[in-house]
Amino acid sequence: MIEATLCFPRRDVDGTEEVLLIEKRRGLGEGWYNGPGGKLEAGETPRECAVRETREEVGLEIDPADLEKAAELDFRLDGERHTLCHVFRTRTFAGEPRPSPEARPEWVAVEAVPYDRMWEDDRLWLPAVLAGETVAGEFRFVGGEPLDEADFADHALERGVSFADER
Numbered sequence: 001m002i003e004a005t006l007c008f009p010r011r012d013v014d015g016t017e018e019v020l021l022i023e024k025r026r027g028l029g030e031g032w033y034n035g036p037g038g039k040l041e042a043g044e045t046p047r048e049c050a051v052r053e054t055r056e057e058v059g060l061e062i063d064p065a066d067l068e069k070a071a072e073l074d075f076r077l078d079g080e081r082h083t084l085c086h087v088f089r090t091r092t093f094a095g096e097p098r099p100s101p102e103a104r105p106e107w108v109a110v111e112a113v114p115y116d117r118m119w120e121d122d123r124l125w126l127p128a129v130l131a132g133e134t135v136a137g138e139f140r141f142v143g144g145e146p147l148d149e150a151d152f153a154d155h156a157l158e159r160g161v162s163f164a165d166e167r
C-alpha cells in the first residue's frame, strides 16, 4: 500500500476564501486539479511529507506545526488497499506559489473549486475539508491499474473524526 499526502493552503483575499490548488503536470492524476502532495519517502511522517511536497511542487515554506490534519482517505482498487492519503490544511505559510515540473499552482475561490476537473472522489470529501471539518473516508475503485483510469464505484464517509493519535 502507498502512503501519500495532500496539502491545502488557504488565504482570505478581501473577504473571499481561497485555496491553493495545483494542476498536476505528471504522475497519478496528471492533468487534473488537486492539492500539492505526493508519496511518503522512507522514514518520513505524513506531516513532513506534506511540507516537503508543497515546497518541491509550488515553493511554499510551511512549518510542520502549522499543518492541521483534516482527513484520512483510504483509496481501494479492486478490493485491495491501494493508497492511504493524509490530508492537511493551513493558513500559515511563507513565500509565493511558483510552478514546477510537477505542478502549476493556482489560487481558486473555495466557492469555485473545479470539481469537474478533479478526481471523482474529491467532491465527496474536499468541501468538508474546506469547511474546517475532519473526515475519514473509504473510496472504492474498480477496473485495475492505474488508479486514475479505474472507475469510481462507491464510498463511505465519516465526519467529525479525531486525529489525536497522528504520528
Ligand SMILES: Nc1[nH]c(=O)nc2c1ncn2[C@H]1C[C@H](O)[C@@H](COP(=O)(O)OP(=O)(O)OP(=O)(O)O)O1
Residues within 6 Å of the ligand: 004, 005, 006, 026, 027, 028, 029, 034, 036, 037, 038, 039, 075, 083, 085, 102, 119, 121, 122, 147
Ligand atoms: N483518489 C484520489 N483522489 C485525490 O484527490 N488524490 C489522490 C487520489 N489518489 C491519489 N491521490 C494523490 C495523493 C498524492 O498526493 C498523489 C500521488 O501521486 P503520485 O504517485 O504522482 O505522487 P508523487 O507526486 O509523489 O509522484 P512521484 O514524484 O512520482 O513520487 O495523488
